[in-house]
């Protein structure tokens with residue numbers, strides 16, 4: 375049942391654009407679940423670039439990718455997603471099918487390391503430059519932690535100012551979840 379979990383729903387939408395040979399970015403690798411999903415979809419001919427500011431997250435993700443025996447179609451960067459334009463090869467700028475953001479902190483690790491509005495917005499601007507026409511940015515927002523609400527408001531304000539003719543923005547949320555309603559934003563690049 376895909377609607378048990380909002381991230382399963384997100385994956386169904388992402389599968390509309392991911393295909394063998396796609397280029398994808400996991401902007402917040404964390405435990406690596408999304409990175410593995412992306413690497414499985416893009417296959418041997420595709421590429422996945424992953425980012426995280428925590429060395430532990432990068433190492434866990436590397437282990438998970440190796441356990442899955444995936445082709446070496448991935449590369450992880452121990453740096454902030456706000457640097458994606460500097461480290462992803464220029465030949466892929468404008469060619470990316472999917473950029474995934476899972477905001478907040480990594481469950482089971484240092485809860486003081488969280489994504490922050492300023493760097494997230496810079497990374498979203500870069501993501502729109504990286505995307506191919508027809509590509510998608512998917513942002514999962516959890517705002518129950520300190521600083522989370524500011525980031526939530528900043529991200530939604532940023533998205534609401536994007537030109538309607540260039541980018542379509544669609545928001546979904548798990549409205550009846552106790553506490554903060556987990557939000558998903560999809561940004562679809564039209565031109």
Ligand SMILES: C[S@@+](CC[C@H](N)C(=O)[O-])C[C@H]1O[C@@H](n2cnc3c(N)ncnc32)[C@H](O)[C@@H]1O
Pocket residue numbers: 401402403404405406407408409425426427428431453454455456476477478479480481487488489490493494
């Ligand atoms: C909610 S977790 C991601 C969960 C992950 N997608 C998964 O499948 O396990 C958020 C991650 O963002 C990372 N993070 C925080 N600031 C960042 C930044 N500027 N650039 C990249 N990652 C960042 C944190 O270290 C944390 O691992």
